[in-house]
Amino acid sequence: MDNLGELLHGFAIAVTVPHLALMVVGVLLGILVGVLPGLGAPNGVSLLLPLTFGMQPVSAIILLSSMYWGALFGGSVTSILFNIPGEPSSVATTFDGYPMARDGRPTTALATAFGSAAFGALIGVILITFLASWVAQVALAFGPAEYFAVYFLAFASFVGMGGAAPIKTVVALAIGFAIAAIGIDTVSGSVRLTMGVDELVKGVNFVVAVMGLFGIGELLVAVEEEFHARAVSSKIDWREVFRAVGRLPRHSVALLRSAAIGCWMGITPGGPTAASFMSYGIARRFSRRGRYFGTGEVEGIISPETADHAAGTSALLPMLSLGIPGSATAAVMMGGLMIWGLNPGPMLFVDQKDFVWGLIASMYVGNIVAVVLVLLTVPVFAALMRIPFVIIAPLIVIICVVGAYSVSNSYLDVVMMLGFGVVGYLFKKLFYPLAPLVLAIVIGDKAEDAFRQSMLMSKGSLGIFFANKLVTCLIVGGIALLLLPLVLQLARLFRKPAPPTNETIAQEKVII
Amino acid sequence: MISRRALEFATAVLTGSFGIAVVVQSLDNGIGWSSAGVDSGTFPFLTGIIIVLGSLYNLVRGVVPVASLANVPVAITPIELRRIAGLFVPAAIFVAAIPLIGMYLASAGYIFAVLAIPRHQSVPRALAMALATAIGLYVVFERMFQVSLPHGALATALGF
Numbered sequence: 001m002d003n004l005g006e007l008l009h010g011f012a013i014a015v016t017v018p019h020l021a022l023m024v025v026g027v028l029l030g031i032l033v034g035v036l037p038g039l040g041a042p043n044g045v046s047l048l049l050p051l052t053f054g055m056q057p058v059s060a061i062i063l064l065s066s067m068y069w070g071a072l073f074g075g076s077v078t079s080i081l082f083n084i085p086g087e088p089s090s091v092a093t094t095f096d097g098y099p100m101a102r103d104g105r106p107t108t109a110l111a112t113a114f115g116s117a118a119f120g121a122l123i124g125v126i127l128i129t130f131l132a133s134w135v136a137q138v139a140l141a142f143g144p145a146e147y148f149a150v151y152f153l154a155f156a157s158f159v160g161m162g163g164a165a166p167i168k169t170v171v172a173l174a175i176g177f178a179i180a181a182i183g184i185d186t187v188s189g190s191v192r193l194t195m196g197v198d199e200l201v202k203g204v205n206f207v208v209a210v211m212g213l214f215g216i217g218e219l220l221v222a223v224e225e226e227f228h229a230r231a232v233s234s235k236i237d238w239r240e241v242f243r244a245v246g247r248l249p250r251h252s253v254a255l256l257r258s259a260a261i262g263c264w265m266g267i268t269p270g271g272p273t274a275a276s277f278m279s280y281g282i283a284r285r286f287s288r289r290g291r292y293f294g295t296g297e298v299e300g301i302i303s304p305e306t307a308d309h310a311a312g313t314s315a316l317l318p319m320l321s322l323g324i325p326g327s328a329t330a331a332v333m334m335g336g337l338m339i340w341g342l343n344p345g346p347m348l349f350v351d352q353k354d355f356v357w358g359l360i361a362s363m364y365v366g367n368i369v370a371v372v373l374v375l376l377t378v379p380v381f382a383a384l385m386r387i388p389f390v391i392i393a394p395l396i397v398i399i400c401v402v403g404a405y406s407v408s409n410s411y412l413d414v415v416m417m418l419g420f421g422v423v424g425y426l427f428k429k430l431f432y433p434l435a436p437l438v439l440a441i442v443i444g445d446k447a448e449d450a451f452r453q454s455m456l457m458s459k460g461s462l463g464i465f466f467a468n469k470l471v472t473c474l475i476v477g478g479i480a481l482l483l484l485p486l487v488l489q490l491a492r493l494f495r496k497p498a499p500p501t502n503e504t505i506a507q508e509k510v511i512i
Numbered sequence: 513m514i515s516r517r518a519l520e521f522a523t524a525v526l527t528g529s530f531g532i533a534v535v536v537q538s539l540d541n542g543i544g545w546s547s548a549g550v551d552s553g554t555f556p557f558l559t560g561i562i563i564v565l566g567s568l569y570n571l572v573r574g575v576v577p578v579a580s581l582a583n584v585p586v587a588i589t590p591i592e593l594r595r596i597a598g599l600f601v602p603a604a605i606f607v608a609a610i611p612l613i614g615m616y617l618a619s620a621g622y623i624f625a626v627l628a629i630p631r632h633q634s635v636p637r638a639l640a641m642a643l644a645t646a647i648g649l650y651v652v653f654e655r656m657f658q659v660s661l662p663h664g665a666l667a668t669a670l671g672f
């Protein structure tokens with residue numbers, strides 16, 4: 001029951017006027033980036049990052065995490081009202097959310113989505129409350145070899161379960177590692193991979209990469225198809241909100257199943273996007289009304305939304321307790337933690353109790369704030385969608401340019417950001433996943449250090465990775481995940497290929 | 513028109529050449545084992561090798577047609593290409609202009625150009641939006657957050 005005491009202490013930190021105000025600001029900004037195409041949670045959080053340097057770490061993380069919740073909710077608004085997913089993770093919500101809204105039930109669709117999203121987030125936070133400190137306690141005993149094994153497992157799970165072509169994932173990961181290695185080597189102090197450009201000694205900041213990959217890249221993809229926002233009515237009928245939320249318990253099986261899928265995909269770095277698709281697919285297979293999916297089924301909204309938010313929330317668990325982010329946005333937040341001078345990982349639970357429990361408590365409050373605010377502001381943000389894309393696009397370009405520049409006042413960063421934009425476009429177009437690339441940039445150095453420290457301990461023998469049960473299990477698990485796609489492919493050779501469904505095509509399009 | 517195959521080819525060549533550059537550069541730092549432990553070039557060297565091998569695989573997979581649902585023959589149609597260029601080319605010019613005329617003038621000019629030249633907006637409205645962008649940037653960054661954006665060679669020459 002220690003955890004509950006700590007949690008109460010956390011609430012005392014989170015529920016103060018300045019922190020509540022930060023939550024409101026964060027959620028509103030989050031909804032804004034969630035609604036705008038081309039700006040998403042990873043960019044939004046990286047944009048805010050330079051502005052948090054002067055803040056207390058706990059205030060800063062409350063602002064950034066609230067923005068994350070806001071972005072998750074904002075993405076659903078455009079999915080349902082406009083059939084345009086504001087976030088990749090809310091694509092699955094369009095399948096049933098938009099048809100329901102088009103049939104004249106936009107309030108029902110929105111309220112169902114927000115209600116189940118809040119439920120998913122709640123399960124995620126409860127999981128963090130009870131599990132995170134325990135995981136951290138186990139991880140306190142970790143040596144470099146165990147750490148490297150955990151990193152290895154995380155990266156392997158991207159390859160095995162990420163959903164994109166495995167070799168493309170491997171290439172994306174390796175490029176991320178190489179980019180992380182650019183600059184001064186933390187162990188030996190020697191300069192690496194600067195390609196003759198002196199300014200690269202400072203390394204490539206992940207914010208620059210995120211701005212280009214997710215910002216400019218997404219913009220280039222979005223501009224391809226000239227989209228028209230054909231909105232359905234965005235008026236909110238408050239009585240229907242309560243009725244729709246009141247009907248949710250009838251779908252408790254779908255809710256619980258989706259939350260479980262979401263939490264699993266969030267902790268293992270599958271991410272919210274994969275979680276929402278997986279949950280939708282499973283719901284369609286197991287629901288009694290499965291064949292009506294795609295025409296505005298309630299469970300077709302509940303399943304992806306619950307999983308999306310459960311995954312988004314629980315992605316913070318491995319970030320806090322192990323220092324391994326479970327999603328691209330969590331990776332950006334972890335970069336922030338390191339900039340604020342905190343060391344993400346189990347020591348946080350010992351040294352920075354206020355920070356950790358303040359954050360966890362703020363997740364409970366922040367999600368409530370997010371639900372209320374998103375319902376109140378739906379008409380405002382829906383109106384925003386009517387601004388033509390030709391006006392919004394150059395503004396987003398300027399935001400990305402300024403964001404990349406302000407990281408370290410360097411013009412080279414702006415040029416690199418534009419380059420990352422082209423790479424991001426090519427990768428999105430050809431279904432290379434972007435999340436592992438960002439993740440590798442953020443934690444590549446730490447993974448390398450762990451590897452080299454273990455090698456020093458064992459005097460160069462790889463046997464250290466099989467020295468005890470825990471390490472062996474992690475490494476073997478990682479190898480198994482790496483080989484999983486190969487095994488599946490072999491298995492498929494012996495079976496007749498199944499006809500592709502619409503949803504798997506859509507999923508291929510948005511895996512990031 | 514750009515075919516999916518050409519795009520896969522170009523991307524694999526791009527990632528592959530990055531991998532080769534990483535391999536070559538990491539050789540300078542030394543790979544293998546020395547008295548100080550694993551040499552600093554080892555890890556990048558290995559990732560470089562993985563990038564090169566992976567790119568080769570993607571190259572072959574991308575060029576040799578496979579009956580996969582993702583293998584739509586046309587990746588970018590001419591209209592799409594024009595739209596992408598319409599966004600990217602002005603953005604690149606904007607970035608190129610920053611060292612010369614500074615962030616404020618460049619962004620105002622950028623907004624004005626993309627709105628007024630294709631006639632999305634009337635000239636006065638485009639002008640108003642351009643001014644609002646520059647002033648907005650100044651107020652938010654220079655004033656509120658004390659982040660100095662580049663003023664450019666022009667401003668230095670004029671003595672700002």
